[in-house]
Amino acid sequence: MAIELLYFAWVREAIGRDGETVEPPDAVKSVVDLIDWLESRGGGYAEAFADRSLLRVAVDQEFAALDAGLEGVREVAIFPPVTGG
Incomplete structure (x- = not known):
């Protein structure tokens, strides 16, 4: 299952890219x-x-939530908490 990953803010900076498409192993069933x-x-x-x-x-x-399942998921975005004002 191919999943489009999107990274934002310091997550993007640490990884060095703003996104990628991955094919995780079958054992990967949740976001965590x-x-x-x-x-x-x-x-x-x-x-x-x-x-x-x-x-x-x-x-x-x-x-x-981080324990959300991935069945049928096409996109996961990962980012730090956001505050607004």
């Missing part, structure tokens, strides 16, 4: 599994995903 798999790539991925409490996600353009 996806993040674990990405983090195992090392380098900027390990840096970006080291503290999960600083991450928010959107799955197919809807805010979601």
Whole structure:
């Protein structure tokens, strides 16, 4: 299953790209599994995903929890918490 990943803010800066298309292994069933798999790539991925409490996600353009499933998902956006004023 191909998933389009989008990275924003310091997540994008740590990884060094604003997005990519990945084909995670079959064992990747949730967003947190996806993040674990990405983090195992090392380098900027390990840096970006080291503290999960600083991450928010959107799955197919809807805010979601890190334990959200990936069945049928086309896009996952990963970003830090956003504040506005």
